[in-house]
Amino acid sequence: AQSVTQLGSHVSVSEGALVLLRCNYSSSVPPYLFWYVQYPNQGLQLLLKYTTGATLVKGINGFEAEFKKSETSFHLTKPSAHMSDAAEYFCAVSGGSQGNLIFGKGTKLSVKP
Amino acid sequence: DTAVSQTPKYLVTQMGNDKSIKCEQNLGHDTMYWYKQDSKKFLKIMFSYNNKELIINETVPNRFSPKSPDKAHLNLHINSLELGDSAVYFCASSQNPPGLAGDEQYFGPGTRLTVT
Numbered sequence: 001a002q003s004v005t006q007l008g009s010h011v012s013v014s015e016g017a018l019v020l021l022r023c024n025y026s027s028s029v030p031p032y033l034f035w036y037v038q039y040p041n042q043g044l045q046l047l048l049k050y051t052t053g054a055t056l057v058k059g060i061n062g063f064e065a066e067f068k069k070s071e072t073s074f075h076l077t078k079p080s081a082h083m084s085d086a087a088e089y090f091c092a093v094s095g096g097s098q099g100n101l102i103f104g105k106g107t108k109l110s111v112k113p
Numbered sequence: 114d115t116a117v118s119q120t121p122k123y124l125v126t127q128m129g130n131d132k133s134i135k136c137e138q139n140l141g142h143d144t145m146y147w148y149k150q151d152s153k154k155f156l157k158i159m160f161s162y163n164n165k166e167l168i169i170n171e172t173v174p175n176r177f178s179p180k181s182p183d184k185a186h187l188n189l190h191i192n193s194l195e196l197g198d199s200a201v202y203f204c205a206s207s208q209n210p211p212g213l214a215g216d217e218q219y220f221g222p223g224t225r226l227t228v229t
Contacts, residue, residue: 032215043117043203043220044156051215088154098169099212100146103156 002027002095006104014112019063019078021107023091026072032094033074034101035065039087047089050074061085086111116140117221119204125227126194134189134224136204144168145187146205146218147179156203162187163210191226199228 007022025031032051036044048059055067065076074091091104117138126132138145146169147159161169162181176192191198204221211218 032212034215034217036220038154041223043222044205044218045220046217049215049217090156094212094215098161099210100158100161100169100171101211101218106154106156108154 002031002093002102004091004093004102004104006089006091006107008107009105010108010110012110012112013081015083016080019076019081019085019109021076021089021091021109023065023074023076023104024072025074025091025093027093027095029095033065033067034092034094035059035063035074035076036090036092036103037087038090038106044090047076081109081111083111083113085109115222117204117206117219119202119221119224121224122222123225123227125229127229128194128196130194131190131192132194132226133191134202134204134226136187136189136221138185138204138206138219138221140206140208140219142206142208142219143184144207144210144216145181145184146207146211147187147189148203148205148220150201150203150223152200160187160189161211168210194226194228196228199226201225 034049035047050067092101144163146161160179165181201223205218207216207218
């Protein structure tokens with residue numbers, strides 16, 4: 001069965017610092033991997049996704065993630081955090097019993113001035 | 114224009130009542146979903162419809178009944194509400210069924226249901 005593990009339920013960084021949010025997955029088939037962001041009291045918005053091809057994926061708002069099959073990881077990074085990046089971030093893998101998205105438990109990112 | 118809209122945004126009701134949440138998407142997508150997000154922010158699929166046909170039905174009490182009158186609408190009716198039903202319910206849509214081509218899912222703003 002597919003699963004997603006996000007290491008760290010809460011990550012706090014200073015404005016301008018590197019953002020690193022960790023995601024590991026398990027999948028018996030080549031996975032489709034996603035990062036979504038949820039701002040307070042809003043729905044989820046896609047940041048980026050990996051389907052096939054280039055393993056370094058660039059998304060919106062300066063975020064990127066690298067698919068590493070050998071490490072079964074899909075960590076999300078951003079070189080320089082902005083205050084506006086404060087939100088909840090969800091990693092997801094497509095591959096449930098009927099191909100549905102399976103979400104990690106989320107990582108709350110706080111950005112300090 | 115809002116791509117995926119839900120009504121109401123907030124719903125407060127008493128145990129035992131029956132309530133509905135409506136969802137509409139104007140993206141022309143074929144597939145729609147209902148997710149439940151609990152108080153710890155854990156997000157889990159409940160149902161999915163493709164072209165008005167149910168394709169995903171996770172382990173959900175049969176008090177929850179989805180209805181899709183057409184491709185653009187997916188409503189969620191809940192009978193005999195319980196305290197544990199309190200959560201945020203998200204509707205979403207995608208062009209293709211899940212697991213096919215890795216399509217992005219577009220989420221609505223959510224409906225916060227509080228059962229007292």
